[in-house]
Every structure is written in C-alpha cells, then in structure tokens.
Amino acid sequence: MRIENIELNNFRQYIGTQKIEFSQDPERNVTVLVGKNTSGKTTLIRAFEWCLYRKYGFEDEILLNSQVAEHMNEGETQDVSVTISLWHKYSIDDKATRYIINRKATYLCAGLDAINGKRKISLARPISGSVQWLNDDGQTYSDVDAGSVNASITRLLPEDLSGYFFLTGERIGAITENKDLKESVRGLMGLNVLENTMNHLKKILSTYNNALKQSGNSNIENAQKMMEEKQNQLDRLGEEIFKVQDAVDFYQNEKAECSANLKKNNNVIEDQKRREQLESIIEDTKNTVASGKTGMASGFSVNAFSFFLKPLTNRVNEFMEKVADEVDCVPDMSQPSIDYIINIRKKCICGTDVSKGTLAYQQLIFERQKMPPENIGSAARRYQEYTNQYSEMGDNYFTIIESKYRDYRRNKKELARRIDEKQNIDKSLGNGSIDAKALNYAYTNAVSMLEKKSREIKNLYEQQGALKKEIDNCNNIINELLKKDKSNVKLRGYITYTQMLFDWVNEAYASKEVSIRSQLEMKVNSNFVKMYHGNRNILIDSKYRVKYSDVTTEESDGLKAVKNFAFVSGLVEMAKEALTGEDDIELGTQSFPMVMDAPFSNIDEIHIANICSILPDIAEQVIIAVMKKDWDQASDRLSNKIGKTYLIEKDIDSKGNEIETSTHFKEVKLLNV
Known part of the structure; x- marks a missing residue:
C-alpha cells in the first residue's frame, strides 16, 4: 500500500482545503513534515484515523476549525472532510488499484449560547463516508455501496492492525506492553484467512451431518452424539492447552530473567x-x-530362553552321545511298511522270497530296527542340531547383560x-545476600513450575490424541452404518472430502503459526541488533508479547521505544513476504506504509540514526511528522531516502503572533530546514 495524498478541509487547526502529496518514489520513499510542538503533527495522524475508521482521539469531538466556526451565522452549515488517495494490491501478482476514501461531517450553527456567548455548533447530519476505486480504463471511478464502506476499508487495512502503522511517540512506547498481540499478528500475517476457512468448513460439516437421514437408526444417533461430545471435549481441551502453554512461556521467561539477574552478581x-x-x-x-x-x-x-535352557541342553547332549551313531535308512520307510512286506505280501518288491529264516528276511528285520522307536538316531541328530543352535545363541548372553548392567x-x-x-x-547461591536468596528461590520455583507445566501440557496432548482417535472411531462407525442407506452415499462423500480439506488446512495453520513466531523473533532480533548499540536478545512468547532474554535493570523509555520499533519493523518486513510451505498454501503479501508522529521523542541520537537507516528499507513508504530538534539528528541518515519535505507552520496575525487555529503545510526542497 502506498498513500498518494491526503486532503484536509477545515479539519481542526488546518483551515481551508490543504493537500499533501507523499513521495511515490520507491528509492526515495520517505516524506518528512517538520513542525514545532503543538503545530499539528499529531492532528495529521488523527486525520488519517478519522477518515479511515471514524476515530476521534480528541477531547472535543467538534472537528470543525474554530476560526471557521466563529464566523458562521445561525442556520449556516460548514463541512469538515478528509480525503485519502492510495494505491493497494493484495499479492505480488495483483495489479495495484487506486482508491479514494472520503469522510465528511457537516456542522450546523444554532446561534449563540446565552451563557458563554459562543456559537452553538453541532452535527447537522450523520457523518458520511465513501470509497471509490479507479476502473481499468484509468479514467472513471466506481463507488462502493454505502453499506460496504467500512468493510472495504477493513479489507485494505483492518482497524485492529492500524496501531502498528499510524504511530505516535506515546503509542510506540506502549505497543507491546502487557498485551495479547496474537490476534493482531495473525491478521497481519494472513493467518485469519486459514482460520476463517476452518470455521467455514466446520459449518459445512455440521450442515452435511444434519442432512443425513438417521431417523430410526439409534446406533447412528448414539455414535453421532458420542462424536459431538468428544468434539466438545476436544475443543475445551484445546483451550486448556492454550492456557497451560501460556504458563509454560511465562515460567520460561521467569527462569531466563532470574538467571540473567543472578549473573549480575x-x-x-x-x-x-x-x-x-x-x-x-x-x-x-x-x-x-x-x-x-x-x-x-x-x-x-x-535370548534369555537360550541362556537358561543351556544347562539342560548340555545334559541332554551328553546323554545323546551314548546313543548309537546315526545309521542310514531308506527315506520315508516305516515299520508298518516292512511288516506288510513280511507278513502279508511275503515277497520283496523285486520278487525275492522273504519267509522267516531267509537272508532277505533278516535284512528287512535289520532295516526295521532302524525305524523308531527301536532306533532314535535320526531324531537325536535333529534334536542336537536344535540344541546346539540354542546353546550358541546363549553363549554371549551373560557378557552382554553384564556389560549393559x-x-x-x-x-x-x-x-x-x-x-x-x-x-x-543451589545451596551456595542461596547462602549469599537476601536478594540473591530471593532470586535463587524465584529461579528454583520457576524451574519447578516449568517442569510441572511441561508435564501437564504433555498429558493434555496425550488426551488430545486419544480424543481424536475416539472421534475417528465414531466417524468410522457412522460411515459403516450409513453404507446401508444408498440415499446418503453422496453426503458421505461430501463429508469425507470436507473433513480432508479441514484437516489439511488445520495442519497448515498449526505449522504456519509456529513458523511465523519463529521467523518474527529472528527478524525482530535482527533489526534490534542493528538499532540498539548494546548487547541484548529479544524473546517473543506464544501471545507475541516482547521481552528481553537478559534484562537486568529497569527498562528505560528509550530502550522500550527501540525494542518496539524493532518489533513493528519486523512485522512490516514479514508482511511483505509470501508465507508458503510444503502444503503450497500461500497467504499472500501485504505491504503497508508507516505514518509516525514524533517517533524519536524518547530516543537518543545514536538510536535515532540506527532506526532511520533501517525503516526506509523495510517499509514501502515512510511518513514522519517530527520536531526540528529530532529532525536534525535524523536528517543525515535519511537524506538519500527523502522524496518530499514539508514545513507545518501557523499563520501570523498583524501583531506577529501565531494563530493557533490557522495552520498550513508548506513544501520545501531543502532537506536541512
């Protein structure tokens, strides 16, 4: 997004119609507005916010220029308006579109107040807003429907993210203070796209499940009721995991801080x-x-069996040695076969007589004796082979067990x-000064609680896995029962497909969220190292709260501002990058300007110079309203990045005094004003 210009008409101290053209040069993308204190620098930021989001930011909600109001007659109306022209695209491949956003308030003079003699000024009608975009012909504009103005602006730059890009000195110091920034960062990084997709798929699944014809089938109804109960348990478990994870992050930070404080001594x-x-x-x-x-x-x-069986197998083998040596025998021959030849057939298969007393008879009897049970040589041989194998398997058993033990x-x-x-x-650290004891106690307590919470979250994840399996089982039961109903074939297919989509998006969401926090921490630290002249590291917890890994003293306003500049610049830098992964889901890119009022008020000149050397390369456009004393410290670092420079000046009356209600912008070409 690049802001082309802003036009103010009778807005607060800016009398008449005044327009500021901002630098569009990608190489010289900085616009500087230099003015004294109370000249109207903060009012300019408020004008952006009022035009975009109807935010006032003033104690007096009457925005009409006081000088104009004092010259109104009874029944007369005067308009206050702010118009912003900008170019915006939603991804690298999109063509930039020009938008014109206008906000207007009409005020009515109802005469003089009888008490104070001042004119009674009030809104004549509700504040109106409009959004136009330039058509492809480059000449004509189309109007957004009046009811969609706020939605269109939110699409360009959501209000909950605007605090990162419209910054005052006070906001810079407080941007990361004790806040849960998770939702804001999700929106900025595009994760809300995946979150909205998951919510949409959940609704579709619910619709399909309700459409299934289940009347009369109590088994399906019971299974679905069970699945819904388990899903509710799973949702509650997810909330519990989030809380415990937050506690884990807290005690990790507590441990790190205690460790850092102990190192001071x-x-x-x-x-x-x-x-x-x-x-x-x-x-x-x-x-x-x-x-x-x-x-x-x-x-x-x-091999325990082999080891403990070894004494027995040794004794058996000794016995087997006494058994007659193994004798060859006819394969597959048996005693019944020989008995048949001798007693029934009485002749060998070759025709030889085998009557009792003959040589053939004696040979057959000899062969018969080789068959079990008269001779167990063959069986003994096989048995010995088996026992030898077991014995060998147990040979090294004791040595191995002894070594492991x-x-x-x-x-x-x-x-x-x-x-x-x-x-x-631990005792030595605890025997020092009272502070050391307290720190040591805090450290050991943080370690103990961290271990406890880590066990809790591990148990919760196990429960989560078990619940998911139970839900899958219920779903499988329902699908099996529904197969009998042909009218639900299509719906079952839709449900299966939708569930697969949901699981895919859910996995991508979880993966990207972890990746985003890790990448953001790296970028913030990278920028912090460039901005800060000391040695510190920054940690970002699960709620995207920013802390130091080694803070040992109270944080100064200047250090806090530098830290928050590093955080915001890291966000802006990441928003410009396409977030893709193995799932091929691209969240797109978002490029935003940084509009700042008095950003360097609490920062020393070294840090001002460091910050100025980084911001123009990170943000697509930088607009700075600054006092002259701060500008003198920043001008050297920004000189080669400045595209436009303005003075914010108050008009002078006939006596040479500044007129508080009459301020103008004056473009100048000199950088050192």
Missing part, C-alpha cells in the same frame, strides 16, 4: 554458568540412564554425582 556468575551446564548434563544423563535401563531390559529378554550402574552414579553437585551450587 560476580560472586555467582561462575556458579550460575556451572548450574546451567549441569542442568544440560543432568538432562542428557537422565536420558542415557533411561535408555540404558530400556536397553538392559531389552537385552535381558532377548555395568553401563547402567555407572551412568546412575554419574547422575547422582551431577545432581549432588547441582544441589551444592
């Missing part, structure tokens, strides 16, 4: 560093002990030693 710096090292070592050792225990149990179960015992002792060392450091 030179006597405890080394102990604190060692404690932090031990925390990491203890956590790793705990994991090693747990892994060793699991490995020992796993190793104990593997020794490692487990060694790691447990190491863990106990590290814990003792940390406890001694």
Whole structure:
C-alpha cells in the first residue's frame, strides 16, 4: 500500500482545503513534515484515523476549525472532510488499484449560547463516508455501496492492525506492553484467512451431518452424539492447552530473567554458568540412564530362553552321545511298511522270497530296527542340531547383560554425582545476600513450575490424541452404518472430502503459526541488533508479547521505544513476504506504509540514526511528522531516502503572533530546514 495524498478541509487547526502529496518514489520513499510542538503533527495522524475508521482521539469531538466556526451565522452549515488517495494490491501478482476514501461531517450553527456567548455548533447530519476505486480504463471511478464502506476499508487495512502503522511517540512506547498481540499478528500475517476457512468448513460439516437421514437408526444417533461430545471435549481441551502453554512461556521467561539477574552478581556468575551446564548434563544423563535401563531390559529378554535352557541342553547332549551313531535308512520307510512286506505280501518288491529264516528276511528285520522307536538316531541328530543352535545363541548372553548392567550402574552414579553437585551450587547461591536468596528461590520455583507445566501440557496432548482417535472411531462407525442407506452415499462423500480439506488446512495453520513466531523473533532480533548499540536478545512468547532474554535493570523509555520499533519493523518486513510451505498454501503479501508522529521523542541520537537507516528499507513508504530538534539528528541518515519535505507552520496575525487555529503545510526542497 502506498498513500498518494491526503486532503484536509477545515479539519481542526488546518483551515481551508490543504493537500499533501507523499513521495511515490520507491528509492526515495520517505516524506518528512517538520513542525514545532503543538503545530499539528499529531492532528495529521488523527486525520488519517478519522477518515479511515471514524476515530476521534480528541477531547472535543467538534472537528470543525474554530476560526471557521466563529464566523458562521445561525442556520449556516460548514463541512469538515478528509480525503485519502492510495494505491493497494493484495499479492505480488495483483495489479495495484487506486482508491479514494472520503469522510465528511457537516456542522450546523444554532446561534449563540446565552451563557458563554459562543456559537452553538453541532452535527447537522450523520457523518458520511465513501470509497471509490479507479476502473481499468484509468479514467472513471466506481463507488462502493454505502453499506460496504467500512468493510472495504477493513479489507485494505483492518482497524485492529492500524496501531502498528499510524504511530505516535506515546503509542510506540506502549505497543507491546502487557498485551495479547496474537490476534493482531495473525491478521497481519494472513493467518485469519486459514482460520476463517476452518470455521467455514466446520459449518459445512455440521450442515452435511444434519442432512443425513438417521431417523430410526439409534446406533447412528448414539455414535453421532458420542462424536459431538468428544468434539466438545476436544475443543475445551484445546483451550486448556492454550492456557497451560501460556504458563509454560511465562515460567520460561521467569527462569531466563532470574538467571540473567543472578549473573549480575560476580560472586555467582561462575556458579550460575556451572548450574546451567549441569542442568544440560543432568538432562542428557537422565536420558542415557533411561535408555540404558530400556536397553538392559531389552537385552535381558532377548535370548534369555537360550541362556537358561543351556544347562539342560548340555545334559541332554551328553546323554545323546551314548546313543548309537546315526545309521542310514531308506527315506520315508516305516515299520508298518516292512511288516506288510513280511507278513502279508511275503515277497520283496523285486520278487525275492522273504519267509522267516531267509537272508532277505533278516535284512528287512535289520532295516526295521532302524525305524523308531527301536532306533532314535535320526531324531537325536535333529534334536542336537536344535540344541546346539540354542546353546550358541546363549553363549554371549551373560557378557552382554553384564556389560549393559555395568553401563547402567555407572551412568546412575554419574547422575547422582551431577545432581549432588547441582544441589551444592543451589545451596551456595542461596547462602549469599537476601536478594540473591530471593532470586535463587524465584529461579528454583520457576524451574519447578516449568517442569510441572511441561508435564501437564504433555498429558493434555496425550488426551488430545486419544480424543481424536475416539472421534475417528465414531466417524468410522457412522460411515459403516450409513453404507446401508444408498440415499446418503453422496453426503458421505461430501463429508469425507470436507473433513480432508479441514484437516489439511488445520495442519497448515498449526505449522504456519509456529513458523511465523519463529521467523518474527529472528527478524525482530535482527533489526534490534542493528538499532540498539548494546548487547541484548529479544524473546517473543506464544501471545507475541516482547521481552528481553537478559534484562537486568529497569527498562528505560528509550530502550522500550527501540525494542518496539524493532518489533513493528519486523512485522512490516514479514508482511511483505509470501508465507508458503510444503502444503503450497500461500497467504499472500501485504505491504503497508508507516505514518509516525514524533517517533524519536524518547530516543537518543545514536538510536535515532540506527532506526532511520533501517525503516526506509523495510517499509514501502515512510511518513514522519517530527520536531526540528529530532529532525536534525535524523536528517543525515535519511537524506538519500527523502522524496518530499514539508514545513507545518501557523499563520501570523498583524501583531506577529501565531494563530493557533490557522495552520498550513508548506513544501520545501531543502532537506536541512
């Protein structure tokens, strides 16, 4: 978005019709307005907000210029209006469209007030607004329906996000103070598009489910009722997870702040560093002990049967050695087969007589004795093969178990030693000054609560997973029951398809939200490093509240302003980037101007110079209303980025005094005014 111009007509101290053209040059995208205190710099910001959102920001809601009002006759009307022309596009591929936004108020003079003698001024009719856009022919304009004016403006720049782009010195200092910025950042980053999509898909699913013909089928009704109950539980669980996650973020910040404060004391710096090292070592050792225990149990179960069976198999093998050596026999021959040849057939298959006493008879009897149960040589051989295999499997069993057990015992002792060392450091840190004790108590309490809340959120996530499975089961039951009803085939298909879409968008939403916070923290820190001349890091919690990772002193107004400049510039920078991922969902880009009044009031000259060197490269357009003293400090860094410069001046009466109700803009070409 680029603001082309703003036109004010009798708006507060700006008498008559006055127009400011802002720089459109992408290389020189800064417009500077220099004026004294009370000259009307803040009024200009208010004019933007009134035109766009009907926000007043003044104690006196009469916007009509006082000088104009004093010259009105009874029954006469005068208009106050603000008109903004801007160019806006919704993504990289969109062509920019020119919009003209107008807000107008008509005031009526009802005569003189009998008490104070001043004219009675009031609105003659409701405040009106209009939005026009330039058609493709580049000549004609189309009007937005009167009922859609506010919606159209919200589409261009939502009011809840405007606080990041229309900034006064006071707002800059308070923009990240104790606020839940999550919804605002979601809107700015385009996540509300995915959120609205999910809500829409939920409504569609509800409509389809209600349309299913379920009359007379109590099983379906019961399953759907169960699914709705589980879904309600899942929604409540999601709210609980959000609350607990907020607590986790709080105690993480608390721990970091306590750690930073402890490091201030030179006597405890080394102990604190060692404690932090031990925390990491203890956590790793705990994991090693747990892994060793699991490995020992796993190793104990593997081949245990072979190991404990080994004494028995050794004794059996000794017995088997006494059994006659294995003798070859005819494959698949059996005693019944030989008995049949001798007793029934009485002849060999070759025709030889096998009557009792013959050599053939004796050979058959010899072969018969090889068959079980008279001879178990074959079975013994196979058995020995099996037992030898088991024996070999158990050979290294004890060695492996012993090695794992020794490692487990060694790691447990190491863990106990590290814990003792940390406890001694805890006591040492607690035996110092009263403040050190309090800080140490706060630190240990934060660690304890962080562990507790981490366990809680882990349990909640497990419950969430279980509920999702139960909902899937209910849904599967309903689908199976509905298969019998052919009239619901299409609806079941619609439901399945809609649910798949919802799951896909939901996963993309969760992934992008995590990615956005991480990227935003990186960009804010990157800008903060460039703006701030000290050494500090910034953390952004789940509600997008901004904190320092190592604040050890009270935050000054100047430092707070620099921090918030870094935050806003990070938001503006991210809004310009397309947010895409593996899901190929693109949230688009949004480019916004930064309009600021007295932004450098609480900032020293070093930080002013740093901020001025960054903002023009981050924002598409920068408009600054500033006092001369602050401008002198910023002009050197901005000189090569300035496209237009204005003076805000009050008119002078015949006696040489400034007229408070008559202010004008004057364009000048000199940068150092």
